[in-house]
Amino acid sequence: MESLERTRKRINEIDREMAKLWCERMNAVREVTEYKKKMNMPVLDAAREASLLEKNLSYIPEELRDYYVEFQRGVVGVSKTYQRGEIDREPNIIPLFLGDRSYDILVRRGSLSAAGSYMNIDRKVLVVTDDGVPAEYAETVSKQCGSPVIVTLPQGERTKCFESFRTLLLKMLDSGFTRKDCVVAVGGGVIGDLAGFAAAAYMRGIDFYNIPTTTLSQIDSSIGGKVAIDLEGYKNTVGAFWQPKFVLIDPDVLKTLDDRQVSAGLAEAVKMSLCFDGKLFDMFEHGGCDIDEIIRRSLMIKKSVVEKDETENSLRKVLNFGHTIGHGIETAENGRLIHGECVALGMLPMCSFDVRARLKKVLESLKLPTKITADPAKVKLAYSHDKKFEGSGVSIVKVNEPGEFEIEKLTFSELDRLFDKYLEDEQ
Ligand SMILES: NC(=O)c1ccc[n+]([C@@H]2O[C@H](COP(=O)([O-])OP(=O)(O)OC[C@H]3O[C@@H](n4cnc5c(N)ncnc54)[C@H](O)[C@@H]3O)[C@@H](O)[C@H]2O)c1
Secondary structure, three states: OHHHHHHHHHHHHHHHHHHHHHHHHHHHHHHHHHHHHHHOOOOOOHHHHHHHHHHHHOOOOHHHHHHHHHHHHHHHHHHHHHHHHHHOOOOOEEEEOEOEOOEEEEEOOOHHHHHHHHOOOOOEEEEEEEOOOOHHHHHHHHOOOOEEEEEEEOOOHHHOOHHHHHHHHHHHHHOOOOOOOEEEEEEOHHHHHHHHHHHHHHHHOOEEEEEEOOHHHHHHHOOOOEEEEEEOOEEEEEEEEOOOOEEEEOHHHHHHOOHHHHHHHHHHHHHHHHHHOHHHHHHHHHOOOOHHHHHHHHHHHHHHHHHHOOOOOOHHHHHHOOHHHHHHHHHHHOOOOOHHHHHHHHHHHHEOHHHHHHHHHHHHHOOOOOOOOOOHHHHHHHHHHHOHHHOOEEEEEEEEEOOEEEEEEEEHHHHHHHHHHHHHHHO
């Protein structure tokens, strides 16, 4: 009897390993599916199936081969059913592959009113928004939730703070939220970062869904899992990597966003085009793409960066292009300029002379600023203060040709000289 139990235990362990391996296999199948979809290839590849079976049979003892054929047919069958389902699926979905943290991003006009068919919100849901986001957006989402609790915070960067974080956690606690419940952000980057961090922390992490409503958040901040709050004036000092379960992007909601915010968000798309996608930059230069296309292309860039470097150890740092001097300008301007406008200005000193001239024209066409008017001393003080946690120097990204980047490690005085030289050139 004891030996039966031991054997069963061993079978349980083997099954657990097989379950893990099966998940790994399905992740690989997901990648193959994406490729087949892109190349318009059929699901069935009979020759590959046959050769796979033949190869695997060579590892199987003679007496088990018939059973193995059945087993392998089952495995391949499930994978084909999955592939067919995926290929027939919504064409507006961009999958982001991160193993068991993988998720889909939907970009479709009008999708806000169908949120419930994409996200598992037929349960207790904390819907977080701010008072600058039209209330109807959070209400539309709430109507599709099983048991919604809406929290509307004041708009603006100041909301990304410890007090708001505490408010959200207490609201969940008071409303009896358990680990089975979830958080949905309906707002810009401020709400996404804050609500995502509350989801990451509550009961060691509950499901999070993001519904970004600004250009910046639709283009950039809603994907990739960086969630955070600011602490004592230090931006994003306390946070986590907590991937959403689904991101729903409805470009229709941008119709209520003011023009300045729309342009500021586009600065992040220009940033991505300069570093990774010369064709997108070309479109900006020649006016050849609409907002939906810009959102999609930017998401494709960010997705591929995040898939390679989820926790920002190397490549993902490139997405901070323009942000070092940009953040310095943001602080020195003390609220006169918004984030995207400062990123626009912060990119200029980091480009070659030729690219700088081209970038200026693009920024002008997007009604973004092109001249730094902040006090240079204040900018320098702010960026060195900002980057002090990185040690004695700072890694900066330079662009000499649209679509290509270089990373350089500079000391603070070298960065000051680069900035001074830029200001001199501009006089
Ligand atoms: N997590 C990341 O990877 C990441 C990346 C980039 C930026 N960020 C963060 O994002 C934040 C900035 O995000 P943002 O630019 O979206 O700012 P935001 O969230 O402050 O939104 C800007 C303004 O637009 C209003 N608004 C939002 N949606 C609206 C709509 N559809 N119609 C009308 N008004 C609307 C808001 O009320 C707010 O007043 C910063 O805190 C930044 O640090 C995070």
